[in-house]
Amino acid sequence: MNIDEFRKHGHEIIEWIASYYENLGDLPVLSQVKPGEIFEKFEDNPPDQPVPFEKSMAEFNEKIIPGITHWQHPSFFAYFPASSSFPSILGEMLTSALAAQCMVWQTSPAAAELEAKTMNWLRQMIGLPYYFEGVIQDTASTATLCSILSAREKYSDYTINSSGFGGYDFTVYCSSEAHSSIEKAVKIAGIGKANLRKIPVKDDFSMETEALENQIEIDLINGYTPLCIVAALGTTGSTAVDDLRKIGEIAEMHNIWLHVDAAFAGTALLLDEFRHYIDGIEFVDTFVFNPHKWMLTNFDCSAYFVKNKEVLIRTFEIMPEYLKTGVDSLVNNYRDWGIQLGRRFRALKLWFVIQSYGVEGLKNKIRQHLDLAANFKSWIESESSFELLAPVNFNVICFRYNPGNKTENELNEINAMLHSKLNASGKIFITHTKLNEKYTLRFVIGQNLTERRHVDEAMKLINETANEI
Numbered sequence: 001m002n003i004d005e006f007r008k009h010g011h012e013i014i015e016w017i018a019s020y021y022e023n024l025g026d027l028p029v030l031s032q033v034k035p036g037e038i039f040e041k042f043e044d045n046p047p048d049q050p051v052p053f054e055k056s057m058a059e060f061n062e063k064i065i066p067g068i069t070h071w072q073h074p075s076f077f078a079y080f081p082a083s084s085s086f087p088s089i090l091g092e093m094l095t096s097a098l099a100a101q102c103m104v105w106q107t108s109p110a111a112a113e114l115e116a117k118t119m120n121w122l123r124q125m126i127g128l129p130y131y132f133e134g135v136i137q138d139t140a141s142t143a144t145l146c147s148i149l150s151a152r153e154k155y156s157d158y159t160i161n162s163s164g165f166g167g168y169d170f171t172v173y174c175s176s177e178a179h180s181s182i183e184k185a186v187k188i189a190g191i192g193k194a195n196l197r198k199i200p201v202k203d204d205f206s207m208e209t210e211a212l213e214n215q216i217e218i219d220l221i222n223g224y225t226p227l228c229i230v231a232a233l234g235t236t237g238s239t240a241v242d243d244l245r246k247i248g249e250i251a252e253m254h255n256i257w258l259h260v261d262a263a264f265a266g267t268a269l270l271l272d273e274f275r276h277y278i279d280g281i282e283f284v285d286t287f288v289f290n291p292h293k294w295m296l297t298n299f300d301c302s303a304y305f306v307k308n309k310e311v312l313i314r315t316f317e318i319m320p321e322y323l324k325t326g327v328d329s330l331v332n333n334y335r336d337w338g339i340q341l342g343r344r345f346r347a348l349k350l351w352f353v354i355q356s357y358g359v360e361g362l363k364n365k366i367r368q369h370l371d372l373a374a375n376f377k378s379w380i381e382s383e384s385s386f387e388l389l390a391p392v393n394f395n396v397i398c399f400r401y402n403p404g405n406k407t408e409n410e411l412n413e414i415n416a417m418l419h420s421k422l423n424a425s426g427k428i429f430i431t432h433t434k435l436n437e438k439y440t441l442r443f444v445i446g447q448n449l450t451e452r453r454h455v456d457e458a459m460k461l462i463n464e465t466a467n468e469i
């Protein structure tokens with residue numbers, strides 16, 4: 001492709017993107033293809049000769065688009081959103097145009113310095129104390145792994161990095177509702193899944209802090225070294241929030257590393273009314289939230305904040321000769337702030353988003369979602385045949401259909417059926433969880449394009465589909 005063709009196709013693709021967004025609401029939100037269907041549409045051998053770009057674009061429309069689940073669809077109420085926005089898309093395009101490797105300062109000073117600046121902005125925006133320093137990771141899973149590895153190194157005096165595991169019986173703590181990435185991190189960090197203590201939760205699905213204290217006492221008696229507690233600020237199942245102050249006091253008393261997983265709900269901290277959830281932040285070592293979930297910045301962009309960057313850097317630092325530069329003591333070389341060497345210029349799309357919306361604009365968007373969620377919650381409460389299954393702390397409503405006179409097993413079957421009928425309609429997409437063994441429908445309102453009418457239509461559809469069952 002030469003520069004003239006690039007210019008021509010580039011304009012066409014912007015047109016394609018704009019039309020896609022204009023008509024997105026009419027597409028089936030959940031892809032309706034069968035397993036293997038897309039794979040079969042492509043040749044078994046790669047093309048020997050160049051294929052004209054027009055033909056690839058035609059195949060993209062015919063063969064690929066039907067196999068896409070439309071995450072930016074206004075009726076996408078599943079999982080947690082991966083909400084994007086036009087400024088974010090444009091920023092991402094520029095990142096791919098520059099195609100820079102931002103591993104050390106010298107490989108693109110602007111990438112390193114804009115990352116430091118936007119992380120400072122985010123820190124202020126969500127009300128973290130001034131001493132936190134941020135780095136962009138690809139995902140919250142990676143950030144949590146970095147946190148647990150940092151704790152492991154600090155508490156082993158960096159000897160596991162240098163001489164391997166041996167002689168340490170570490171334990172890690174989180175609630176039974178905490179995200180699976182914590183278990184994954186504990187496995188990868190060599191601590192062992194058997195040494196992850198999943199602490200029971202209260203009725204509101206937040207960690208039972210007395211049970212945490214008891215478990216730590218038992219582990220100490222049995223010769224374990226409690227290493228790290230992961231507190232959830234918004235669990236994935238029901239957005240429950242652990243009591244950070246209580247957990248922080250326990251962590252401090254026993255000298256345990258404290259990480260906060262706010263992957264989804266961290267964005268709500270932009271609003272003052274949610275800041276009480278980080279009461280106790282002074283006890284926290286590391287904190288992660290994902291602008292790529294609810295803050296309109298397209299995947300991937302996870303904001304990882306650390307109280308003490310020396311621990312992070314000592315855990316990950318490498319200094320091969322070919323990467324040494326004359327300014328290493330003056331700048332942030334982010335290759336030492338995480339796992340990968342090569343890094344994308346992710347701060348650019350984040351900067352475009354914050355510039356374009358302003359903090360006020362982002363707050364307004366979050367408020368709109370919260371208002372719509374409050375409305376949906378009131379609707380569930382007003383309907384005698386539906387019930388809430390968890391407190392609504394943010395914009396996630398956990399509910400089920402309960403027409404009365406049914407056993408728990410029957411209710412689970414009915415709700416699984418309702419769920420699959422709703423998704424098969426292609427009109428909305430929601431996902432489920434199990435809370436206290438109950439099949440729970442999760443309705444999440446966090447899409448950039450979602451308006452009141454989309455939520456109204458969803459309520460109507462849920463009501464009608466439930467009545468048909």
Ligand SMILES: *Cc1c(COP(=O)(O)O)cnc(C)c1O
Pocket residue numbers: 080138139140141142179181234235236261262263264290302
């Ligand atoms: C989504 C989520 C994660 C994982 O996020 P990734 O960025 O996909 O790794 C971790 N914790 C919580 C609470 C989440 O909601």
